[in-house]
Amino acid sequence: MALQPGRGKIEGKHYLPSTPETVTWGELPNALTRPVLSVDSGAAVTFDTVSPEGILGDQGRDPDAFLADLGVPASEVLADARAIAASGLPHRFGVDAPHIVTGPVLIRGAQPGDVLRVDVLSLHPRARYGIISSRHGAGLLAGEFPEGSPPEPDADARHWQRFRTVTTFCAVERRRGRLFGSLTSxxxxxxxxxLAPFLGVMAVAVDSTTEVIPSTSVGLHGGALDCRDLGTGARLYLPVQVAGALFAVGDPHYAVGDGKIGATALEGPLRATLRLTALREAAARAALGALREPFVETDTVWVTVGLDADLTEAIRRATRSAVLFLQSRVGLERAEALAYLSAAADIGVCRIGPGAQTAFCRIHRADFTEPTAAKPRLHRPPFARIVGAAGVEEAAGVQDVAGEGDVGGVQDVAGEGDVAGEGDVGGVADVGGEGDVGGEGDVGGDGSERAPEPVGVADGSAQPVGGERPAGEPGGVEPQQAGAPRSPRAGTTRPGPADRRGRPPGR
Incomplete structure (x- = not known):
């Protein structure tokens, strides 16, 4: 079953649901945005995030009707998605950015000049399905895909089929303790x-009192980074620009390929637990060196990000940031840093297409060793200098927590206590009778392993959405056997009306 708001296990000290009062549609916070939750530095917050797929104007802004046409029963539609779609939140499809943004959260004591460290403690899918959409004018192959007729000029939420968006539905399966997306043609x-879940949008407020910050923007505030290294166990560093930081999240993904070439990932709602810690200058320098821009680290890699309208320039920016990081944090000379990057780093693209491009430079932490005591600089061959260069690995764990004074008197939305859970909901049981062989447990922000969270309802009966209901089990779905044929509606691509070879759109 779906992981409905407030149900199941809440891992953070604070819980922030997505409601019409706690979200914005298509906008990130600026200096005047009112926080919906206030927490101490170092607190863990559980966010229930909502995907815009199924509630956007080109899908009718009616998740029940849209998902029913894809074979999803009403019990699997999230109540918060339904409430947001039915609310009066204004949104102009094709004009406003698409994301449902939850927050912002004020971190007490965080000040401009600090760095906000976001530890990704856990990410749990809230639904047993995800959606990939292909929209006219979006993606790397805009103008070539979607194939077929362009949108009609009078398309709107009441006549949403006229947008001619192509939707691909994916069921979520569990096999041998891992989750997979399954797409059937x-x-x-x-x-x-x-699946490799992560949040595509994580941001602090921009220091502006007049500017509207679209959720598709990227910059020093973070934004739509779309960096798939930001899975469970990762850390994101963002320079704080306004008092309290004002942190917000959105655009939950179940999986994405480098480049996000079709403009959407496998989109699906997530329950995300994040630890939010304000770092003073000393702790920030220990983690980042002189770098003061969005930065990602995991147990195995460091990732710098480059942002620009031009892809080549975005790659240059990611590379320059990597040189600065290796020089100021690890101790390489600039020429040595570039030489290392040329020989061993990975350059790639987080997001490509019309608008801002996001590139990354991925550095492998295993290539660097702990620093040794300072020694006199001796002449040595360049190759020996590169091989012997020392790094600082453990310093990233140093914390200098910002003060805990309350800023603005904002009330805690969910109080201080844990929310009572009712069993983990929202995942799926193993497909085809294959036993769970242990999976990979979530990694905590401190690097320690967590016990694997059970995914699915307490009796293990949850199965991928899209099949028929078994007789005598209202709301249930037929177990999907590995390799068995699927219902034509499950995991299929639904073209727009013009692509149905003359058949009228079903509803």
């Missing part, structure tokens, strides 16, 4: 790929 082809 009407022609019989099938693809299955592992």
């Amino acid at each position: 009407t022609s019989g082809g099938r693809a299955r790929f592992p």
